[in-house]
Amino acid sequence: MSDKVPTSRVVRGAEVGRLVAGRTARGAVLRVRMAGRTDELRDALAEKEAVRAAERLVTVLGGLRGAAMKLGQMLSTLDLAFVPEEHRDQFQRRLADLLDRAPKVAFDDVRAVIEADLGAPVVELYAEFDPVPIAAASIGQVHRAVLPDGRVVAVKVKYPGIDAAVRADLKNLSFYVKLLPASMPMLSSKAVVEELRRNLEAELDYPAEARTQSRAADLFRDHPHFAVPDVVASHCGEAVLTTEFVDAVPFERIRELPGEERDRIGETIFRFYVGSLHTLGEFCGDPHPGNVLLARDGRVTFVDFGLYIYMSASDIRFERDCLRAAVEGRGDDLHRLLAERGILDPAARVEPQDCLDYVSAAAELSLTDRRVTVTPEMAGACFVLAVDPRSGNFGAMTKQWLPPEHVFSRRTDFLTFGILGQLRATANWGAIAREWLYDTAPTTPMGRDIERWRRSRGRSRPG
Numbered sequence: 001m002s003d004k005v006p007t008s009r010v011v012r013g014a015e016v017g018r019l020v021a022g023r024t025a026r027g028a029v030l031r032v033r034m035a036g037r038t039d040e041l042r043d044a045l046a047e048k049e050a051v052r053a054a055e056r057l058v059t060v061l062g063g064l065r066g067a068a069m070k071l072g073q074m075l076s077t078l079d080l081a082f083v084p085e086e087h088r089d090q091f092q093r094r095l096a097d098l099l100d101r102a103p104k105v106a107f108d109d110v111r112a113v114i115e116a117d118l119g120a121p122v123v124e125l126y127a128e129f130d131p132v133p134i135a136a137a138s139i140g141q142v143h144r145a146v147l148p149d150g151r152v153v154a155v156k157v158k159y160p161g162i163d164a165a166v167r168a169d170l171k172n173l174s175f176y177v178k179l180l181p182a183s184m185p186m187l188s189s190k191a192v193v194e195e196l197r198r199n200l201e202a203e204l205d206y207p208a209e210a211r212t213q214s215r216a217a218d219l220f221r222d223h224p225h226f227a228v229p230d231v232v233a234s235h236c237g238e239a240v241l242t243t244e245f246v247d248a249v250p251f252e253r254i255r256e257l258p259g260e261e262r263d264r265i266g267e268t269i270f271r272f273y274v275g276s277l278h279t280l281g282e283f284c285g286d287p288h289p290g291n292v293l294l295a296r297d298g299r300v301t302f303v304d305f306g307l308y309i310y311m312s313a314s315d316i317r318f319e320r321d322c323l324r325a326a327v328e329g330r331g332d333d334l335h336r337l338l339a340e341r342g343i344l345d346p347a348a349r350v351e352p353q354d355c356l357d358y359v360s361a362a363a364e365l366s367l368t369d370r371r372v373t374v375t376p377e378m379a380g381a382c383f384v385l386a387v388d389p390r391s392g393n394f395g396a397m398t399k400q401w402l403p404p405e406h407v408f409s410r411r412t413d414f415l416t417f418g419i420l421g422q423l424r425a426t427a428n429w430g431a432i433a434r435e436w437l438y439d440t441a442p443t444t445p446m447g448r449d450i451e452r453w454r455r456s457r458g459r460s461r462p463g
Contacts, residue, residue, distance in 0.1 A: 107131035117237035158239040203306035210236045213305040224449040227299040248293035266425025268300040273416040278436035287415040331356035369430040379421030
């Protein structure tokens with residue numbers, strides 16, 4: 001496969017179009033081929049087609065990068081019923097290869113980007129620079145390097161031509177969402193398109209990401225359970241982001257750890273992505289397995305701060321009040337809160353029970369006071385309920401609208417649970433969430449560690 005990023009809107013749209021058309025045709029052929037076959041042979045054919053479908057998505061989306069690859073990464077986190085249930089795990093693993101198998105850009109092209117951006121030869125900027133990337137993402141790829149002072153660093157470099165490619169993607173977004181299952185038409189909505197658009201525009205801004213990651217590294221410095229790599233500002237630019245290198249275990253190996261360790265890591269992920277909104281008033285809005293590593297000291301390391309959200313005290317209070325109303329079954333209060341916020345369409349006949357059913361279903365995992373093992377299927381169901389009330393019996397909730405800041409908080413919820421589903425992590429998520437919803441005492445050793453750390457830093461909760 002060529003390592004050049006196609007930038008033409010027509011070319012990039014045509015690539016995805018061929019994938020969509022091909023998938024439709026192959027599905028029809030497969031149905032014909034299965035007629036009259038034995039159960040064993042039907043199973044074998046279904047599995048073979050599932051694997052082929054995943055590999056086609058990996059090849060096309062990985063090659064396009066940009067919006068297409070970001071869409072594939074999101075799908076790899078969730079179980080969205082692409083294939084029969086018995087084959088979904090294998091499909092998800094293939095699709096998750098987008099994290100590792102995206103085509104790599106030649107080192108000569110990477111070097112040209114670095115030198116043009118930082119204004120000096122790579123041999124002067126870095127004492128060592130591994131030409132083989134250690135990770136590939138939707139916007140750029142990451143290389144291991146060593147600074148002249150001996151510090152080991154990770155260097156994220158934008159793909160050459162990626163800005164133009166993303167601009168083409170942004171024009172084609174409504175076409176890309178046709179990759180999603182026909183059984184889930186709600187995902188072809190403007191909301192999904194705008195979500196991807198905001199995500200990509202934020203990820204293109206490396207200087208803003210460097211500032212945000214520097215802030216997060218300071219914010220969580222000496223944290224007992226979270227780690228954020230420091231930024232090396234002297235080696236950052238418009239297209240290059242250099243950070244501290246962390247010797248860590250990648251997510252795929254985390255998935256293979258014993259259950260107790262996966263539970264601990266799952267709680268850490270939940271507290272970092274979801275808890276930070278309520279306890280700090282800011283949070284990383286792009287939970288993804290590729291952004292989660294396990295450092296050698298046992299802390300969970302978080303990377304990729306291209307999408308970082310700040311919420312006002314009033315926004316946080318609103319989130320908390322709505323979730324409390326759902327926990328306590330106060331439909332009238334929830335209806336009033338949503339109406340006062342302008343979320344409910346005055347012309348729609350939305351009943352208090354509609355509001356209660358919808359919020360309770362979409363945030364069920366955070367609101368359930370018992371131990372739950374999160375599965376990929378559960379995480380996918382939360383996603384469906386969060387983005388499309390039509391998937392449940394929620395009356396006129398189908399016409400309602402969420403402000404952008406609350407769209408991101410719901411997005412963070414369901415993508416976090418997507419990660420927990422891949423870990424099959426177990427906890428009383430509702431009891432943990434009550435720490436920030438009701439200011440209750442921490443219910444786990446980790447919670448108590450974090451509370452001691454927060455107090456030692458003199459931090460009070462927002463809102």
